[in-house]
Amino acid sequence: xxxxxxxxxxxxxxxxxxxxxxxxxxxxxxxxxxxxxxxxxxxxxxxxxxxxxxxxxxxxxxxxxxxxxxxxxxxxxxxxxxxxxxxxxxxxxxxxxxxxxxxxxxxxxxxxxxxxxxxxxxxxxxxxxxxxxxxxxxxxxxxxxxxxxxxxxxxxxxxxxxxxxxxxxxxxxxxxxxxxxxxxxxxxxxxxxxxxxxxxxxxxxxxxxxxxxxxxxxxxxxxxxxxxxxxxxxxxxxxxxxxxxxxxxxxxxxxxxxxxxxxxxxxxxxxxxxxxxxxxxxxxxxxxxxxxxxxxxxxxxxxxxxxxxxxxxxxxxxxxxxxxxxxxxxxxxxxxxxxxxxxxxxxxxxxxxxxxxxxxxxxxxxxxxxxxxxxxxxxxxxxxxxxxxxxxxxxxxxxxxxxxxxxxxxxxxxxx
Ligand SMILES: [Zn+2]
Numbered sequence: 001x002x003x004x005x006x007x008x009x010x011x012x013x014x015x016x017x018x019x020x021x022x023x024x025x026x027x028x029x030x031x032x033x034x035x036x037x038x039x040x041x042x043x044x045x046x047x048x049x050x051x052x053x054x055x056x057x058x059x060x061x062x063x064x065x066x067x068x069x070x071x072x073x074x075x076x077x078x079x080x081x082x083x084x085x086x087x088x089x090x091x092x093x094x095x096x097x098x099x100x101x102x103x104x105x106x107x108x109x110x111x112x113x114x115x116x117x118x119x120x121x122x123x124x125x126x127x128x129x130x131x132x133x134x135x136x137x138x139x140x141x142x143x144x145x146x147x148x149x150x151x152x153x154x155x156x157x158x159x160x161x162x163x164x165x166x167x168x169x170x171x172x173x174x175x176x177x178x179x180x181x182x183x184x185x186x187x188x189x190x191x192x193x194x195x196x197x198x199x200x201x202x203x204x205x206x207x208x209x210x211x212x213x214x215x216x217x218x219x220x221x222x223x224x225x226x227x228x229x230x231x232x233x234x235x236x237x238x239x240x241x242x243x244x245x246x247x248x249x250x251x252x253x254x255x256x257x258x259x260x261x262x263x264x265x266x267x268x269x270x271x272x273x274x275x276x277x278x279x280x281x282x283x284x285x286x287x288x289x290x291x292x293x294x295x296x297x298x299x300x301x302x303x304x305x306x307x308x309x310x311x312x313x314x315x316x317x318x319x320x321x322x323x324x325x326x327x328x329x330x331x332x333x334x335x336x337x338x339x340x341x342x343x344x345x346x347x348x349x350x351x352x353x354x355x356x357x358x359x360x361x362x363x364x365x366x367x368x369x370x371x372x373x374x375x376x377x378x379x380x381x382x383x384x385x386x387x388x389x390x391x392x393x394x395x396x397x398x399x400x401x402x403x404x405x406x407x408x409x410x411x412x413x414x415x416x
Pocket of ligand 1: 081
């Protein structure tokens, strides 16, 4: 095996519970992420990286692989996140299936849950591979411990093979991607890369440089409660107003009715009584103007409801969360093309499609560092059916090395 420690690293990393916590206000949101990053810092020093540094302000661990060539080439950045999604992450106990036949259902230990090709048709792509699954009680955490393992193994490989020419590489491991805040304090200047990739995508070949534009919406309805027997002309039922609000949104623009490049309004929670009701939405659109139109529609509906039910009956709070990285990437397509070339050189077909979501790169790109997303290998992320192929993780590591090699072949040149 080319990357001797890839499997062991991955197994060691996933066993450590680094679930993030949306309700926490600390950075990182859970102490276990910091502990994990500090252990990782020791490992990076051990394999011989320099400038290994943990920044407590943003909880990013960064390190440098120094250039071993004369000419100046752009500095490549590689980034992944150490937190895992909102699903049980206690006592992760990975199962290893050697030489999977590509068709059999895989019982997840004694949990009663089964990873079945009927529900997970991509399993057929992994005939002959070594699959790593959960035991059915937790998620696996390939999102994004696969990315972390691949980056560390790529760095180790270059240190162990000094005959491979490469420019300077900067790596960063950060917190709290799954709760959407980890990259908020990413320090582009301190990182000092000319372009970067998040290694946080799914199956073989994924290459993403377009994401949603995103906003959150919180609706609060103040009703007027009075005994129903004497409610005539007086009662304002907050629940009814909430229903009116929801029904005023275009019904064909909910997630269950949209796909491809269509945006949506998504009601994520609804609670209340006659007196008061609260709703939470996320709003998504690939176009920035589309996001603005959606926000304007909300404002119009709120205004109309307040004319009907009384001033301040309905209050809306909207907050932009992230923007489509394509705004930045369209002027830096050479970064995408470099990754495409690296994949095709290795016989991997790039799968380029817009992400119906966001990545850390959505924020980091808008901060000025073009950062598309590369596959890390995970499938069925965020739950008990998550799995990853060891061979795909090797290929992801190969892609990172190939990107670094191709970048080193560039003539003396300015940063992109
Ligand atoms: Zn991820």
